Amino acid sequence: MTLNIGPRLRAVRKQNGLSQRELARRAGVTNATVSLIESNNINPSVGSLKRVLDGIPMGLSEFFAFEMPEDAEQKVFFPANELVEIGRGGISYRQVGVDLTGRALQILDERYGPGADTGKILLRHEGEEAAVVISGRLEVTVGDQVRTLGPGDAYQFDSRQPHRFRNVGEEPCRVISACTPPSF
Template sequence: MISDAEQVLFFVCLSHCISWIEFDTVSIFRTTSTPVTAMSVDIGNRLRHVRLMHNLSQRELAKRAGVTNSTISLIESNASNPSVGALKRILDGIPIGLAEFFSFEPERPRKAFYAAEELVEIGKGPISYRQIGDNLFGRSLQILKECYQPGADTGKVLLVHEGEEGGIVLSGRLEVTVDDERRILGPGDAYYFESRRPHRFRCVGPVPCEVISACTPPTF
């Protein structure tokens, strides 16, 4: 028979052990520099899918996690293998735990047609990005219908990410900067460049600007 005192002592010790295990686990996640490549086949697509599920842009997630926008872009394009600690820091910005991140397996989309009202809004404020499909897991292409309100700007800090992108202006006037080159595009004009080249978009003129764009892989 175990006495009442022994039972109390047992539960106190058990409580301390659980606390130590939780602390030690968090410490490991925070300090380890082991890449997570072996832990998952496709970290990039999984991170992109989770980010879009929470309606976050790469820039917003980078800001929350305290990393650069290019860091998120490189991971999502599988051009960089983050350590467990780095991945946990990024996931904390969503927020989602490591266990949940690795446990779910999104289904690959099979839908072929989308009504106008089914396009998914992933933009914010004066810039609208309406994406074809809410699940790009396993996909190689991202297609957007963009709308910039007069004066809308992607920001003074130029965008840089992996992949290639192109677009055609449908209406309005769009100022596009790529490296040191700047052009004002009107209806029917187009752009196409490697996304790793610093770039920026700005609506000029008194009316909104609409663009159909594509990016491969989906790293925007």
């Protein structure tokens, strides 16, 4: 099971203007390793591929992002009235797109009614999330930090940290948020 990652590595390396030896030196491997990988003559271990990519530098996820094309093209445009409503309990999540398989990004147009709250039991999941507050006042709890955000304010954190959202204002609160990967 030797994957065809050689050309991919070669392309990435050349894009960054590195020779095999220079990349090998930065990565702490031998130039032979780089050569063998690029020519698909070996099936590198995850660890050694990671070391090589560190020399670029590039993450494994980014490196493998090219293996997506599997299925054909996906929907691109989403009119406001086609956003998928997945709200519950005073909170409305309007999701861009229905089927998120194969997507690396989930965008939500969120509306919190006055007093709406994701609950005392803090949320936790894999991935990363970020958002910008459009209107209203949102109290955001992340780990042991609490902060109230207003229009134009933003947050971003690792979703494995326990978190919670609460509309502490009198009016509805609107937030545009993004998660990666889709986990809902």
